[in-house]
Amino acid sequence: MEKKIEKNELDIVVTVTVNGDEWKKAQNKEFNKRASKVVIKGFRPGKAPAHLIKASINQGDVINDAIFTVVNKAYQEALDENKFYVFTQPKLNVTKVNADELEATVSFCLPPEITLGEYKKLGIAKEEAVVTDDDVNAYLENLRKEHAVMQVKEDAAALGDSVVIDFKGYINDEAFEGGEAKGYELELGSNMFIPGFEDQLVGIKAGEARTVNVKFPENYVEELKGKDARFEVTCSDVKVKILPELNDEFAEELELTEVTTLDQLKEYGKKQLLSQKEQQVANKQIEDIVNKAVDNASVKLPTAIVEEEAAAMLAQMKKQIEDAGLKYEDYIAINKLDEATLQAQRLDEARKNLKSMLVVEKIIALEKLEVTPEMVDAKYAELASQYGMKVEDVKKALEPNKAQFEKQIRNSLFTEFMLANN
Secondary structure: OEEEEEEEOOEEEEEEEEEHHHHHHHHHHHHHHHHOOOOOOOOOOOOOOHHHHHHOOOHHHHHHHHHHHHHHHHHHHHHHHHOOOOOOOOEEEEEEEOOOEEEEEEEEEOOOEEEOOOOOOOOOOOOOOOOOHHHHHHHHHHHHHHOOEEEEOOOOOOOOOEEEEEEEEEEOOEEEEEEEEEEEEEEOOOOOOOOOOOHHHOOOOOOOEEEEEEEOOOOOOOOOOOOEEEEEEEEEEEEEEEOOOOOHHHHHHOOOOOOOOHHHHHHHHHHHHHHHHHHHHHHHHHHHHHHHHHHHOEEEOOHHHHHHHHHHHHHHHHHHHHHOOOOHHHHHHHOOOOHHHHHHHHHHHHHHHHHHHHHHHHHHHHOOOOOOHHHHHHHHHHHHHHHOOOHHHHHHHHHHHHHHHHHHHHHHHHHHHHHHOO
């Protein structure tokens, strides 16, 4: 038996080659194991004529058993001789097998290698949280939009108005799937529809019918891209958005605590925005600290682990796209994406995610940032007080997700440690 070991960083491939008498002996040994257990009516176990025993044994099973026995022996020898610690499920690949020869490989990965760099005393400052007059004005404008009312108007639709329409689309005078709707409310100028559709509805009035001719973009779903289409559209209503006046009356109608005037509303908005920005800069500071600690570390990752992470990311991406009602292939086409480029990006992101996770775990282990039962109980009590519940009820509610709950506490310990040692 020949055994060759190839090591590429943390990726290991053991190639096993067996031929001649050694391979035949291995097959005979497995055949005899099965033959000793064969029961044929009229004969004691293992005592039936050889031709009857041979006829009742599947030779493919014999070869499979021989492959497993021979390769497993070589694999175990490779582990013992090199003191390999296997981190991933070994993968067997039979490259050649016949009555006279076996060639197979076993591939697996060693654990990631993590060398921490400096992760304390990084001196990363927290940015100042600042709220400008423009921020407050934008806040007030958003409030107006949130409390806007739609009012039916008799005049023709203009950009910014909404139209309520029934439409049906045709390609070569044949209706196509997904090209029909009734009572659809569309804001003209929102660019929700394909280019040219909304522009051709400017000026339409309630009760009016129009034919809209458009061409589907090249970066569209496979069935429609680049095709000319005709939409028969009927408008039932034209609506204009009416924003409330920004005054004391509007401020009072919002029914916010201690807000009855426009000046008070501005001050309230400023406080809300400041609180949000303070949280944002705090989040950015801890993110910068962790990123610096990760950058300072050196991590070697097995190829298979990175590929598995990238595959999981792709599966999640496809599910999100399908949940949104699109096919993955159509999403790629619509957004003019290249699959090879996407795969390279996923692999790069997978490496970054894995490195970050492993560095954080290494720091947690090194600094013994362990979650104790007392910490969990204290968090239960805190939540009970916050929501006006009994501690026992909080425990019962969180019990199914206890592992995730403890992980959140662990993450908080890590964040507090990194900030305290920054």
